[in-house]
């Protein structure tokens with residue numbers, strides 16, 4: 002160091018000495034010129050020496066032919082020259098070597114020697130005719146010789162030529178090499194720089210002239226160090242230029258004169274940044290050594306020198322350069338560089354070195370004790386996260402992988418990989434993301450980078466880490482279909498029974514449809530199924546099988562009964578996503594086919610309600626329990642019918658479902674099918690189960706008939722239902738009976754067409770006609786009659802259809818019976834009553850009309866025929882108080898006073914008022930038939946010899962004399978003479994009937 006300084010100082014002393022010598026020379030020359038000028042001026046004080054006179058003569062020879070023995074060609078001109086002058090002026094030339102020369106072509110001369118000659122001659126001439134000669138020479142100046150001409154012009158004080166040369170130099174700075182200036186003295190060069198450039202210091206450095214720099218520093222001493230930190234037109238600093246050219250001497254000088262080693266450009270790039278950027282180890286080390294700030298950051302990108310060093314990529318730079326960068330890094334760190342500075346992307350030098358795979362710098366950084374491995378860039382990436390990005394699976398299957406330990410793509414997966422070394426150095430293998438809570442393993446799996454995930458899984462990452470949604474790495478692997486990772490995680494003890502958490506309130510969008518995204522409580526297996534990754538499912542199932550057989554295994558056995566937030570087991574999920582193969586595997590691995598949901602539904606119920614026949618059939622095939630009921634009490638069969646799934650119904654029936662289980666309305670399954678117009682399902686159900694009856698003993702046909710469901714009836718008929726089967730209850734009705742009760746003509750007709758027996762009897766021995774007759778069903782009565790029903794049949798009470806029609810006041814039925822068949826209208830039932838007696842006993846408002854109808858059809862009807870108890874119709878009607886019927890009967894000419902077996906008649910029947918009797922008597926218009934007997938109708942005295950029979954001529958009753966003492970003419974009978982009447986008739990005839 003000291004020696005260098007001494008050498009430099011000696012050099013500068015030499016420069017000063019030369020400067021002195023040059024000044025002395027110039028003084029001598031000046032003195033010489035001064036005397037020459039004095040001679041030329043013929044001044045008195047001129048020395049009248051020989052030399053002066055000789056010089057005068059020689060000067061007068063300029064351009065003269067006299068004594069000229071040489072021509073010098075300059076451009077187009079020929080100058081007459083003189084060999085002896087040339088010889089005298091120059092050391093190069095002598096009279097001897099000029100002897101044979103006649104002419105020198107200066108314009109074409111290129112040889113240095115010749116040029117030298119010319120210049121020597123010119124020197125001389127120029128002293129004579131400056132203007133002319135300078136002009137002549139200027140045409141010779143070019144880039145290559147301009148410096149030489151400049152020096153000559155300077156020596157000759159040829160200011161025009163000097164300026165001309167200086168202009169050429171100034172306009173060709175970049176074309177001139179430092180060698181071009183080597184012949185120039187420091188002083189001259191400095192002078193030229195000062196005159197032709199704003200930044201002489203920068204120029205001096207560019208041409209590597211430390212001496213010129215020295216002169217500059219001497220001159221600018223008072224303005225230091227400010228001048229040293231000026232930027233030139235290119236924005237370069239003097240120190241930067243010196244370093245770039247590896248001019249350590251100049252650089253040291255500048256630094257010693259307080260040049261700013263941290264000077265930054267407008268982008269904030271310091272000298273150190275620039276040095277590193279251009280790969281300049283020399284400059285970088287110089288700056289570091291001289292105290293440059295090692296942590297300076299650029300503007301904008303915020304990069305420190307360490308960042309720049311780390312950013313060198315082995316793809317773009319040779320190993321040598323990379324090694325140099327590592328050395329710079331080492332120097333920087335030793336000088337106190339902070340390895341944890343983050344650039345504007347948040348990246349530390351470590352991040353950068355990983356991204357560009359700068360292993361030398363990476364290694365250097367790892368050795369640094371204060372290195373923070375867990376810093377995250379603005380994308381949330383730690384160094385390890387960046388490093389694992391480079392872990393990929395080899396495309397070569399032969400080195401592949403995952404059998405035992407994960408294998409590598411040559412460099413990245415082995416223990417020398419960046420990632421492995423970071424972990425060895427203590428990097429956190431989990432480093433959860435602050436937003437999602439995903440650990441690195443999950444991030445890698447989520448990005449589909451299975452190799453990286455496997456690497457992490459086998460290098461200490463927590464396999465049961467849970468992110469903010471409660472997902473473990475195993476969930477992530479299952480979601481993304483990473484089968485190898487799934488296997489490895491399980492091997493490492495990942496818990497397959499961890500369920501995801503409910504979404505945090507606020508993140509949950511209530512209006513969103515239930516997608517796979519907002520389901521929670523999912524196990525990893527749910528995920529694998531929901532995202533349709535059968536290979537992953539297989540891995541988990543295999544693991545379960547292995548875990549069950551292993552004796553010393555820590556692996557956790559998957560629980561297939563866990564349910565997600567939609568109450569789905571994995572088996573259900575597999576079914577609903579159509580993964581039936583998986584579903585079969587799940588069953589094979591122990592999943593329960595009969596697990597129920599919280600509402601009690603089995604998978605079979607659900608499959609049916611989803612109308613997913615395929616799944617339902619699958620479940621049936623795998624022996625799902627068909628007898629479980631829903632909370633509403635419905636069986637699978639009922640659901641299948643309601644959901645119109647014939648194949649499922651068929652399968653359930655084949656499995657032997659209990660067909661008799663009725664629904665909540667008591668209907669058996671078949672009825673449900675019929676109700677829903679599902680003939681195909683019904684026929685499936687029906688054929689083997691036609692005899693089935695409900696709790697009221699009714700089969701399907703019975704129910705259909707009772708419900709007047711013609712379609713079902715027709716269907717049942719079409720499937721050969723027995724149309725004569727009887728309800729299995731006390732009534733034992735046939736379908737025909739039921740049809741009549743239901744009042745459906747069309748069903749009656751169809752049953753008859755299908756072979757129903759028309760004369761089948763009820764337990765009361767009634768025919769269908771009996772039943773029809775009791776209701777207002779005249780058409781059905783007609784239909785039955787058309788079909789040959791036995792109209793004469795009597796029931797257990799001896800009633801024929803007409804009895805019953807009368808009893809129920811069915812006028813229309815009676816008309817049909819009386820007009821369309823020969824039913825016996827006078828038949829007695831077991832109580833000895835004819836239909837007319839029935840009318841008298843049971844008749845209502847329309848009884849008179851019925852009576853009229855009877856008489857219209859049968860004018861000779863024996864109205865006075867008594868029933869078993871001796872009652873006539875009139876007496877029965879009278880005892881019932883049926884005035885209309887009584888009047889109709891009386892009008893028809895019935896006998897009035899007939900006694901029954903108890904001797905009761907309308908005259909003595911105990912009633913509150915005799916008004917009706919009086920009216921009936923009053924309305925007589927002709928003499929009624931006489932009654933006969935052996936006793937008086939009034940006093941019951943027995944007739945004999947003494948007691949003679951008489952008749953009341955008004956009411957026709959048989960009376961004794963005592964009871965018919967009065968006589969009165971009966972004008973309405975055309976009996977104008979007084980005739981015998983009873984006491985009552987006398988009153989009627991005399992009082993006018995109505996009292």
Ligand SMILES: [Zn+2]
Pocket residue numbers: 953954955956957958982983984985986
């Ligand atoms: Zn009378």
Ligand SMILES: [Zn+2]
Pocket residue numbers: 937938939940941942960961962963964965
């Ligand atoms: Zn009497």
